[in-house]
Amino acid sequence: MALHGDNVPARHSPGRREGNPFLGLANPALENEIIPPLNTLSQHPVPPEVAYQLVHDELLLDGSARLNLATFVTTWMEPQAHQLMAESVDKNMIDKDEYPQTAAIENRCVAILADLWHAPEADVATGCSTTGSSEACMLAGMALKRRWAARTGADPSRKPNLVMGANVQVCWEKFCRYWDVEPRLVPVEGDRLHLGAEQAVAHCDENTIGVVAILGSTFDGSYEPVADIAAALDELAASGGPDVPIHVDGASGGMIAPFLDPDLVWDFRLPRVASINTSGHKYGLVYPGVGWAIWRDADALPKELVFNVNYLGGDMPTFALNFSRPGSEVIAQYYTFFRLGFEGYVAVQQASRDVATWLAGEVEKLGPYRLITRGDQLPVFAFTTSDDVTEWDVFAVSRGLREHGWQVPAYTFPQDRTDLAVLRIVCRHGFSRDLADLFLHDLTSVTTTLQKDVAKVGSSGPTSFHH
Ligand SMILES: Cc1ncc(COP(=O)(O)O)c(C=O)c1O
Secondary structure: OOOOOOOOOOOOOHHHHHHOOOOOOOOHHHHOOOOOOOOOOOOOOOOHHHHHHHHHHHHOOOOOHHHEOOOOOOOOOOHHHHHHHHHHOOOEOOOOOOOHHHHHHHHHHHHHHHHHOOOOOHHHOEEEEEOOHHHHHHHHHHHHHHHHHHHHOOOOOOOOEEEEEOOOOHHHHHHHHHOOOEEEEEOOEOOEOOOOHHHHHHOOOOOEEEEEEEEOOOOOOOEOOHHHHHHHHHHHHHOOOOOOOEEEEOOOHHHOHHHHOOOOOOOOOOOOEEEEEEEOOOOOOOOOOOEEEEEOOHHHOOHHHOEEEOOOOOOEEEOOOOOOOEOHHHHHHHHHHHHHHHHHHHHHHHHHHHHHHHHHHHHHHHOOEEEOOOOOOOOEEEEEEOOOOOOOOHHHHHHHHHHOOOEOOEEEOOOOOOOOEEEEEEOOOOOOHHHHHHHHHHHHHHHHHHHHHHHHHOOOOOOOOOO
16 A cells, blocks of 8 residues: 555655654654645545544644634534434435434424424424524525515516614525525614614515514624514504514524523514524534524415425425435434423523623623623623723734633624624533633733733734734
């Protein structure tokens, strides 16, 4: 077997190998002499141990997922979940006839979510798994567009629009561009950093396919007032205006509110809510990528969007953008539902909210920061520098925290509040109170250093770095 193919350049002369006592298939000395393929395939195979070790070593350069306070996505699962995922990694979710039990498990998850979100007929729930919320939002958006076309007649001169806050996640702008829908972005304004009921209604007209309400906002973790938006749209319809359905983007909050805010009415209890999505891989507590889209009932999902394929055996209805996809995440979702039950989810999500609200309070106490949100809706909070801080900014803090291994994004709010730059902390399962304490220690140290540097150097103005 050749280890050095024609296009596998040696970093050192092979002659050195003789004198190296560590020579073997998977050791650093051998790997020193092989460069992984960058742009073209290598000519020859390498032993699996070598390929494994080199790829593994490169990945050491990634940040630590557990210290990534930027992501909403699950970074820790139990060994039993790892085991189940490894056992099912070879199952294609689409092969429902070959893997009927995986398909049955997917259906159980759909029913569980429909029940959790108070769908009127959860036992005959209408929904599907997806690769994440983005795909779920595309499917829900397509259903809204089809229903609007059916309501208004297929008049090609009419251009459909979708009303949503300027704070929506990029998947909604993608939906609008890919499916030729006008994005009606309601600007954020002053201290209103997400969609308001009055503003949503003011942007609706006969061509509005729906209003997207977010639970909660990616920018700061705040819940949008879904019930108020629904009430305002009810009034609009009652006064002879258009009858506009709501889609709730519960990418994160769809798996927080049912457990921590049972009295908050945001889901199918509101008759105007036609569909809801969530990311199983966020507060659903599963590794990426799994998401869910659930419709109020079969009528909310136009039949022509569902394809029936027979070449997998059986006659299988599918509603998805892609075809093949791993079944392991869906199985991991079911494992987590089964493992935690309602009480388990309450305990895990409450622990994240407790860490978030505690940490937000401690950050506020540091002095030079002002909280935008307090972690009491999503376990997520955003903060900015207080008005008297003029010599450094949130971007410098983000850089400083990276030196301690923490990844905390700094970014500006959307149009009309781009003057507001914040840091955002996502508290997830696995970010324990102990880790939060260590984080606070590092944030304190970064803040003190920035303040001292300013005192030493004098005014140098804020950093020009923008995330
Ligand atoms: C509100 C909201 N919607 C949709 C998405 C997209 O989710 P996914 O990453 O699961 O595709 C996100 C991701 O952060 C989000 O916060």
